[in-house]
Amino acid sequence: MTGTLPLFPLGTVLFPGLVLPLHIFEERWRTLVRNLMALPDGTPREFGVVAIERGLEVMPPPNEGLATSEVVVHEVGCVAQLRQITEHPDGKFDIVTVGQRRFRITGFVPSPHPYPVVGVEWLPEPEPDEAADALAPRVLASFREYLGVLRGNPDDQLPDDPVVLSHLVAASASLTVADRQQLLSSPDPASRLRLELKILARETSLLREVRAVPAQLAQLGPAPSVN
Template sequence: MSPRLPLFPLGTVLFPGLVLPLHIFEERYRQLIRQLIDLPDGTPREFGVVAIDQGLEVLPPNPGSDVTELSLHDIGCVAQLRQVTEHPDGHFDIVAVGDRRFKITGIAADDAPYPVAHVEWYPEPDADAEADELAPQVLSIFRDYLSALRGGPDDQLPDDPKVLSHLVAASTALTVADRQALLAAPDTTTRMRLEIKILHRESALLRQVRAVPMPPSELHKPPSLN
């Protein structure tokens, strides 16, 4: 039988090794966090983060609304629960860390108020020699991109090709569709090739318009590595 994984649909993409802070206020996901907290010691406290293709992150306030259907991407990333802060009003602030990737094979019949999926693991092979050769090029282009975006480079970047490819994917100001394509790349080499094309495109846009191609409020520093 295929593994089952509780899902947390979001309007963003989580990558392996990257930190995801979340404020949990919907009751169905508060219930999920409580269930994870109550698991026996040594049991993985994890859920699946999957990007929304169409639909809403939060259920509409009107229970009779028909805008409740979600269309999800089929490739997601397991999030391991690392820190939980419960507030007096019952809300949670959590910190999770991306782990392995998965592919949704079907939605499970379950009484839980949140979606539960049948999944298969979507492993990524170790970086090959070509990825090692591409890494310096990705690093160089990404540093130029960060310099144009923020006015200065970020010198604290990893050398490991797989880790670098995930950090670049998560840190570049991209659409969900672009990030999803990078998450779904079958291996590090494929992801890095795509990142080179995307970074060239985004850097060219920055040079042409001399402005950040998204609202400043949406900008953030690269997510922390695990």
């Protein structure tokens, strides 16, 4: 299935089920929020969030003289559904969104709006299979180990559902945008969990190296002479 979405390029990756708060101050994005607020009751108030691969932090509007081609966005993104809107006296907004389904951009479409609009195809989220069910406990254990090294204590309040776990790990671990984008683009829960096992092993190993206890200065031998 296909459709169209207002597009909000950001320097981050949104995952289904995860919360994304945003402070809206630029006029074109204020227009987007106002247009979503004006939709009839019962109409989903949604826009697409996609990570910027290269270029400006926020995509310039077409009428400001900088071509869309000068900003490269990743083709796979996630729908953000508006859940809470706070409008300030100066016209700015604080909004809270929750990630919904994934999409792939098929192209930019002509629009009278100051913000970009894209054609999208909806990406399915297959039900967990036996492979995902088998991988989930391993990823859960690996993520707890990672959190233990990162924070000093593991988090016991973690889901064991393979799909929810795969998205939570991808969004919560301290990963690069490239890593997160690769996880978002994974075709199914088993593929995402399998990749997370590799990433978590790498990140935990790096954390252990960085957090190695330094030796006391006296243990390093006599201080060097200045002469």
